[in-house]
Amino acid sequence: MTGIHIVGSGHTAFGRFDARSLENLIVEATREALTEAGLSGADIDAVYLGHFNAGMSNDGFASSLVHQADDGLRFKPATRVENACASGSAALYAGMNAIRAGQARRVLVVGVEKMTHRTTPEVTASLGRAGYQGDPAEAGLSFPQVFALAARAYAERYSDPMEAMARIAAKNHTNALANPLAQMRRDLSFDQCNAVSDKNPLIAPPLRLSDCSLISDGAAAVVLSNDPGAHARSAHIRAAAQVSDFLPMSRHDLLAFEGPKRAVAQAYAQAGISVDDVGFAEVHDCFTIAELLMYEALGLCAAGQGAALLQDGSVHRGGRCPVNLSGGLKAKGHPVGATGVSMHALGYRQLTGTAGGIQIDDPRIGVVLNMGGAAVANYATVLETGRA
DSSP: OOOEEEEEEEEOOOBOOTTOOHHHHHHHHHHHHHHHHTOOGGGOOEEEEEOOOTTSOSOSOOGGGGGGGOGGGTTSOEEEEOBTBTHHHHHHHHHHHHHHTTSOSEEEEEEEEOOTTSOHHHHHHHHHTTSOOSSHHHHTOOHHHHHHHHHHHHHHHTOOOHHHHHHHHHHHHHHHTTOTTOSOOOOOOHHHHHSOOSSSOEEETTEEGGGBOOOOBEEEEEEEESOGGGSSOOEEEEEEEEEEOOSSGGGSOGGGOHHHHHHHHHHHHHHTOOGGGOOEEEEOOSBHHHHHHHHHHHTSSOTTOHHHHHHTTTTSTTSSSOBOTTOHHHHTOOOHHHHHHHHHHHHHHHHTTOOGGGOOSSOOEEEEEEEETTTTEEEEEEEEEOOO
């Protein structure tokens, strides 16, 4: 038990916003989170901003842009945190550590990314900088190519995953229809996702366009507090575990997803729960093959058996553990620095009954599993309904 609670959240829509700046996105999410928590900037002790950037934005020093949301934040310490696609969770964990160390009681965590003003090749190159640069063979791979290798390896070791991956894409698009914050609220059938076509071309064989997450703009924010009784609602962070693996892919088995598995196992142990206690999960589906492997990391199935969870409805809305009710990175969107904060913000909303169209009945425990790189930076959080 951490004794730390999420007591407020903010979340812009995710999408393409040509007229909006990084600052504008940060300010919107921050103000909503402060308002929901019933706080002003003066009540905050520290600020942490998750922002990957890697050349996508000219705002290379963005931490104090958060202060633009409320003059009361002036002179509050603000720190930018980067850990690839897990930058948002890294910022949240840094905020938790400040509370644990006694340096803060209330912490504002914001995640943001502005990507869509760059071309797809430019974004792909920026994201590729999260891979190992010390080996020319690895440095030359884009992340679609990395996860294409995972899909091919899965087929060789277990069975062809392409139909299961199409079912994941279709599921997440269906979920996103109920999420007004999602970037792609468009129903895509299994048949559409499973077929290669002019509208669903191969991106990195065997990955199709429908297997890939989106290029997105957006921001999310949460307020952390060790005094939940002072706020209208809260979700308790029951456990939080970070595991970092070797960066070179040559030094670990990508299909084993050892980093995510270890992070989840540590979080379950800290929380004193098993997978059977988990009511929903938001996981890092940067590519559909990643979500398929996340089922194993969560303990929902044995290695190579994830397809069965899609066929029997276990991971669908109404199943025993719905996964990515938000639409996931696949359909909600993936503004890199915002993703981890978004996952926690929407988990908080589920547990406080404020998730709107994606709300499920009476959730008690949810899991967030955010990943940076090829299963390198891994953050597993167990959230539960708030209590003092």
